[in-house]
Amino acid sequence: MSNLAVDALARAPRQLSDPRLRLRDQAMLALLIYAGLRSQEACNVQLRDVDLDGASMTVRQGKGRKARRVPLHSEAHAWLVEYLEEVRCPDGMPAIGSQEEREPLLLGLRLTVPGQPLDAGIKTRIVRKRIKQLGEIAARQLQQEAGETANREQAKQLQHAARQLLRVSPHQLRHSLARRLLLNGAQLVEVQRILGHSRLSTTGMYLLPSETDLQEAMERAAL
Numbered sequence: 354m355s356n357l358a359v360d361a362l363a364r365a366p367r368q369l370s371d372p373r374l375r376l377r378d379q380a381m382l383a384l385l386i387y388a389g390l391r392s393q394e395a396c397n398v399q400l401r402d403v404d405l406d407g408a409s410m411t412v413r414q415g416k417g418r419k420a421r422r423v424p425l426h427s428e429a430h431a432w433l434v435e436y437l438e439e440v441r442c443p444d445g446m447p448a449i450g451s452q453e454e455r456e457p458l459l460l461g462l463r464l465t466v467p468g469q470p471l472d473a474g475i476k477t478r479i480v481r482k483r484i485k486q487l488g489e490i491a492a493r494q495l496q497q498e499a500g501e502t503a504n505r506e507q508a509k510q511l512q513h514a515a516r517q518l519l520r521v522s523p524h525q526l527r528h529s530l531a532r533r534l535l536l537n538g539a540q541l542v543e544v545q546r547i548l549g550h551s552r553l554s555t556t557g558m559y560l561l562p563s564e565t566d567l568q569e570a571m572e573r574a575a576l
Contacts, residue, residue: 383429488521
């Protein structure tokens with residue numbers, strides 16, 4: 354997935370009218386876009402796992418039940434701080450060792466209940482559904498921008514990113530993070546630790562050209 358598409362997805366929650374949902378979705382994107390968590394890993398993150406002072410988080414239940422520590426990007430850190438202060442823990446973080454700090458980080462909205470109260474915890478199907486909905490919001494925005502620009506090359510790039518967003522998934526965001534890290538000079542073993550791969554060969558798959566790479570290569574070859 355192109356950087357243009359990822360950036361548009363990151364901006365999509367700003368268009369949501371419910372501030373609780375906007376901040377919750379930003380927190381969710383912080384885990385998926387900037388930390389590369391699997392959807393189930395994001396659902397499993399507990400309040401005690403977020404270390405704001407250390408700008409990192411612990412993934413306790415990774416694939417194979419292996420734990421790992423992931424550094425937080427500054428943007429992800431800012432989103433999580435805002436979500437925790439405004440929505441998740443407006444009265445402050447729970448006491449260390451308390452049962453409350455073991456509650457899930459992400460909240461779900463009970464849409465069928467009057468007032469749409471918040472409940473601790475969110476399921477993977479909701480994560481996938483929200484990513485799809487946010488992808489559609491971001492795609493519409495890029496399509497609008499494509500229709501307004503007089504630059505044909507820019508319009509083509511915007512339309513291509515919009516098509517990517519219409520089929521976005523949590524796994525694609527994880528893949529996109531790995532690609533960005535490698536393209537910006539990260540070592541393969543560093544990416545392996547961030548993503549929680551048990552084998553370096555699995556991480557090495559991200560060195561292979563993506564569909565976006567092939568599409569862009571084809572465009573460059575056009576007469």
